[in-house]
Amino acid sequence: MVDTHGVTARSRGLASCHACLKLVPVGTHHCPRCGSPMHLREVDSLQRCVALLITACILYIPANLLPIMYTDQLGSTEASTIIGGVVLLIKLGSIPIAAIIFIASVMVPSGKLIAMFYLVWSVRSKSQLSPRQRTLLYRTTEFMGKWSMVDVFVVAILVALVHLGGLLVIRPGYAALSFAGVVIVTMIAAEVFDSRLIWDALEGDSDYSKT
Amino acid sequence: MNESEPGSIACHACDLLVEVSSLKTGQSAICPRCGHFLTAKRQDAHSKVLSYSLAALVALLVAISFPFLSFSSGGLESVMTLPQTPRMIWEYGLPAVAIMVAAFIILIPAATLLMLLFLCLPLHFGRWAPWIKTMGRWVFHLQNWAMVEVFIIGVIVSLVKIAKMATVSLGLSFWGYVAFSILFTLAIAALDRYQVWTEIEALETTHG
Numbered sequence: 001m002v003d004t005h006g007v008t009a010r011s012r013g014l015a016s017c018h019a020c021l022k023l024v025p026v027g028t029h030h031c032p033r034c035g036s037p038m039h040l041r042e043v044d045s046l047q048r049c050v051a052l053l054i055t056a057c058i059l060y061i062p063a064n065l066l067p068i069m070y071t072d073q074l075g076s077t078e079a080s081t082i083i084g085g086v087v088l089l090i091k092l093g094s095i096p097i098a099a100i101i102f103i104a105s106v107m108v109p110s111g112k113l114i115a116m117f118y119l120v121w122s123v124r125s126k127s128q129l130s131p132r133q134r135t136l137l138y139r140t141t142e143f144m145g146k147w148s149m150v151d152v153f154v155v156a157i158l159v160a161l162v163h164l165g166g167l168l169v170i171r172p173g174y175a176a177l178s179f180a181g182v183v184i185v186t187m188i189a190a191e192v193f194d195s196r197l198i199w200d201a202l203e204g205d206s207d208y209s210k211t
Numbered sequence: 212m213n214e215s216e217p218g219s220i221a222c223h224a225c226d227l228l229v230e231v232s233s234l235k236t237g238q239s240a241i242c243p244r245c246g247h248f249l250t251a252k253r254q255d256a257h258s259k260v261l262s263y264s265l266a267a268l269v270a271l272l273v274a275i276s277f278p279f280l281s282f283s284s285g286g287l288e289s290v291m292t293l294p295q296t297p298r299m300i301w302e303y304g305l306p307a308v309a310i311m312v313a314a315f316i317i318l319i320p321a322a323t324l325l326m327l328l329f330l331c332l333p334l335h336f337g338r339w340a341p342w343i344k345t346m347g348r349w350v351f352h353l354q355n356w357a358m359v360e361v362f363i364i365g366v367i368v369s370l371v372k373i374a375k376m377a378t379v380s381l382g383l384s385f386w387g388y389v390a391f392s393i394l395f396t397l398a399i400a401a402l403d404r405y406q407v408w409t410e411i412e413a414l415e416t417t418h419g
Contacts, residue, residue, distance in 0.1 A: 006228070007228050008221070008225075008226040008227055009221030009226050009227075009228050010226055014221065014228070015221075016221035016223065016226070018223075019347075019348045019352075020348070020404070020408040020411075021220055021221075021404060021405050022408065023220075033411075034344050034347060034348050034408065034411075035348075085372075088372075092371070092372075092375060094371045097367075097368055097371045097372075100364065100368060131225070132244070132245055132246065135224050135225060135245045135246075135247070136245075136246070139224070139247070146315075146356075146358050146361055147361055147364075149358050149361050149365075150361050150364050150368060151365075152311070152312065153312065153316070153358075153362050154365045154368050154372065155300075156297065156300050156309075156365075157291070157296055157366060157369040158369055158372065159300055159303060160291045160295045160298070160300070161280055161282050161291040161373070162282060162289065162373060162376075163289055163299070164284060164285075164287040164289055167284065167285060167287060168284060168377075171303050172303050174305075177305055177308050180308050180311050184311070187355075187356075191355075195224045195225065196223075196225055198225070199225040199226055199244075199245070
């Protein structure tokens with residue numbers, strides 16, 4: 001068990017402003033210092049998080065099935081998906097770069113979805129299991145989020161750079177749109193998730209996840 | 212007890228109350244329970260933020276004004292500038308992706324830097340400004356959506372992908388963007404949310 005002797009702001013009847021960190025009595029509607037709306041915890045954190053995670057799962061399907069870019073070379077067109085891009089890089093012999101794209105585009109988004117679903121489930125079931133590790137998992141998920149955009153940037157750069165008349169042209173595919181959607185929606189899901197809910201379970205009193 | 216506690220922070224990750232009023236310049240505090248970063252008191256924080264932000268804006272100006280990458284194959288050459296990255300994707304019928312790319316690599320970082328200037332100039336000179344709280348509320352939120360360093364990795368991956376097809380060379384703007392990325396990160400890192408808001412509060416009290 002983790003040491004829970006520390007005093008939390010909630011147990012002292014204080015809420016922390018999400019914008020300026022000022023501590024004010026619970027029930028204050030607007031922060032007296034910066035004017036932001038005050039909430040003890042993120043409003044409807046778990047519900048909004050799950051809704052966004054489901055949206056991301058749906059967007060993740062076309063992101064992987066549709067081509068992310070087309071290469072028109074001397075009259076023939078070649079479509080490549082995200083996984084196809086990784087395979088191509090391995091064939092070109094650039095293993096480190098293939099690893100970067102594989103981690104950023106495949107492992108991070110799917111790992112992030114699994115981690116966030118697990119965190120929501122653990123809070124819902126009032127788990128007491130290693131809150132410090134779960135907070136670390138959340139922080140890592142939050143930090144890794146934006147790195148998945150790397151594949152979308154690669155497409156944007158190649159499309160802008162490679163247009164040599166009829167010789168060689170690279171065009172974007174719709175997977176770029178749905179994949180960018182996955183990244184943004186999971187980033188918002190991580191922002192909406194309130195990691196303090198993990199710790200609230202240790203104090204064991206009433207359900208604050210809706211406050 | 213139902214009063215605010217000056218000098219304390221509730222950890223944003225786990226809600227533990229931590230006393231930070233004894234923090235000295237050059238020290239930083241992390242949450243003893245969950246390990247989350249709380250605050251850091253830095254020397255000359257404002258002048259650091261101001262100088263890094265100004266330098267970063269100049270570097271961004273260089274990054275958008277000159278050729279970023281050039282690509283040649285079979286006697287044909289195409290040159291790419293930074294603003295063309297979102298524009299070409301727009302022209303191929305994906306305006307939403309174009310807006311996201313433009314926002315994440317140019318617009319949001321630039322807006323963050325301008326906000327840092329508008330926030331830290333009045334704080335540095337000890338003058339009250341009516342926009343100071345708006346800047347303080349937005350800048351910490353906005354900076355999470357800047358993807359400057361991710362874009363640089365994107366450029367490197369792109370280079371590897373097309374290196375076999377043709378000759379690619381880096382332009383002046385690429386180096387401008389690398390400098391921009393470093394300065395942007397330094398500017399963001401020099402600003403501390405808790406300290407800034409403590410200063411805003413103090414400034415408001417003295418200037419009515």
